[in-house]
Amino acid sequence: MTSPLTSDSPAYDDRIAWVRVSSCYLPLANPISDAKVLTGRQKPMTEIAMLFAEIETRDGHRGLGLSYAKRAGGPGQFAHAKEIAPALIGEDPSDIARLWTKLCWAGASVGRSGMGVQAIGAFDVALYDLKARRAGLPLSKLLGSQRNSVQCYNTSGGFLHTPIDQLVVNAQASIERGIGGIKLKVGQPDLAADIKRVETVRKHLGDHVPLMVDANQQWDRPTAQRMCRIFEQFNLIWIEEPLDAYDFEGHAALAAAFDTPIATGEMLTSAAEHGELIRHRAADYLMPDAPRVGGITPFLKVAAQAEQAGLSLGPHFAMELHVHLGAVYPTEPWVEHFDWLEPLFNERLEIQGGRMMVPTRPGLGLSLSEQARQWTREVAETGTRP
Incomplete structure (x- = not known):
């Protein structure tokens, strides 16, 4: 029988040591039009701005998270993520709800919806991915x-x-x-x-x-x-x-x-x-x-x-x-x-x-491709990678 975790267990001692955020632009093979284009409200969509967050702990546990923007907002999401990422360093990665609130207050002046929380979303998904991987379970x-x-x-x-x-x-x-x-x-x-x-x-x-x-x-x-x-x-x-x-x-x-x-x-x-x-x-x-x-x-x-x-x-x-x-x-x-x-x-x-x-691989069951790295335009890192 597996013993329950205690305050002396390694999982309780682990801390976030390194965070990387990257801005990746996925090109679409054909410009996409829906009713917003035909009514003149938007232009055809030609690419998707992806925001990726990669988190690693002192003990080597890793998580990958994502957010995105269509037509506009990609640079803003990346800028906000880059600004608030240092708030995660030294934190317990298991405290996901508390960390969401901390990141929200770190950018409180931009509000609790829209671009600000969409940037937080990439970190939140990465933390859940990390937690599931560490447990050896699909999300x-x-x-x-x-x-x-x-x-x-x-x-x-x-x-x-x-x-x-x-x-x-x-x-x-x-x-x-x-x-x-x-x-x-x-x-x-x-x-x-x-x-x-x-x-x-x-x-x-x-x-x-x-x-x-x-x-x-x-x-x-x-x-x-x-x-x-x-x-x-x-x-x-x-x-x-x-x-x-x-x-x-x-x-x-x-x-x-x-x-x-x-x-x-x-x-x-x-x-x-x-x-x-x-x-x-x-x-x-x-x-x-x-x-x-x-x-x-x-x-x-x-x-x-x-x-x-x-x-x-x-x-x-x-x-x-x-x-x-x-x-x-x-x-x-x-x-x-x-x-x-x-x-x-x-x-x-x-x-x-x-x-x-539903994937049976641990976490989201995803890893970034080399193509994603090639489409990446900006990267920001904080902390020290173990």
């Missing part, structure tokens, strides 16, 4: 896993820049690869074109394949009411972000009016914001993004609130992290399959039978 097992695989759906083949014929090809290829569901982008100025795209893919796939749509916040309330009513016929898993992300009352009205579930939450950047969304009953599917809310520590707070409210879960992006967090949620979630980040890591997630398998 999901450390947190208390409910399942060894999760339902997954594909988004990257359904963007609005994709011609309708190619949409069908992409959807079929995803299903044949073993992905469980398909999400299509909608929300363009031509509502008839949105309807045609969904109708075409639904007809091709048949009624048995799970299908979702995502308007990326581009409808006003009357348009959302009209489109949700029309989309009822397609037996969708959900309609995502039909309204502005902070229009909690509008989303709540849609959720109450229609049989098709409403999904939202990916753009919120704190547990408190998600708490307001839940209080308004503004979603049937909650879609928190762990890096955006500040890491695993606040994500678990969001998930606890969602569970109490009886909501379903569909974490946004970063499948390499969310496959673990989805495995922990009590009811079956959907995890978003994006292969965009795969070049950054030496490992790959396994997909089969419509499900994403």
Whole structure:
């Protein structure tokens, strides 16, 4: 029988000795357009700014964490992470919640949401990765896993820049690869074109394949009411972000009016914001993004609130992290399959039978690839590496 840890055990004596943060820019093979581009609010996305945190303790235990920014914010996240990283040196890496609070107060003037907590998120994930690796457990097992695989759906083949014929090809290829569901982008100025795209893919796939749509916040309330009513016929898993992300009352009205579930939450950047969304009953599917809310520590707070409210879960992006967090949620979630980040890591997630398998390697089960190092533009280190 293993003896319980005491204050004299080595794990209690270990301390963070070295931290490295790096800013890596992942180029996308093709510029990505969703409804925000077609309505003139944003430009096509050509790269993703990744923030990596690597932490090592005096006894040689290591952890890797990540956060990210799309279109803007990468330099700011890196600058903030670089500024607050010294606050971790000498600390016990097991005190993750306390360290989250310490880092938050270290940058208190920038607030408790947005870019500031997104920088903290990379450290928070790294600390959880370190703790799970030290325990010899996958992150999901450390947190208390409910399942060894999760339902997954594909988004990257359904963007609005994709011609309708190619949409069908992409959807079929995803299903044949073993992905469980398909999400299509909608929300363009031509509502008839949105309807045609969904109708075409639904007809091709048949009624048995799970299908979702995502308007990326581009409808006003009357348009959302009209489109949700029309989309009822397609037996969708959900309609995502039909309204502005902070229009909690509008989303709540849609959720109450229609049989098709409403999904939202990916753009919120704190547990408190998600708490307001839940209080308004503004979603049937909650879609928190762990890096955006500040890491695993606040994500678990969001998930606890969602569970109490009886909501379903569909974490946004970063499948390499969310496959673990989805495995922990009590009811079956959907995890978003994006292969965009795969070049950054030496490992790959396994997909089969419509499900994403939870890695059995310790921690996140990830290591940075040589390609990620080559795409790195800035690095900052603090402390002394053992």
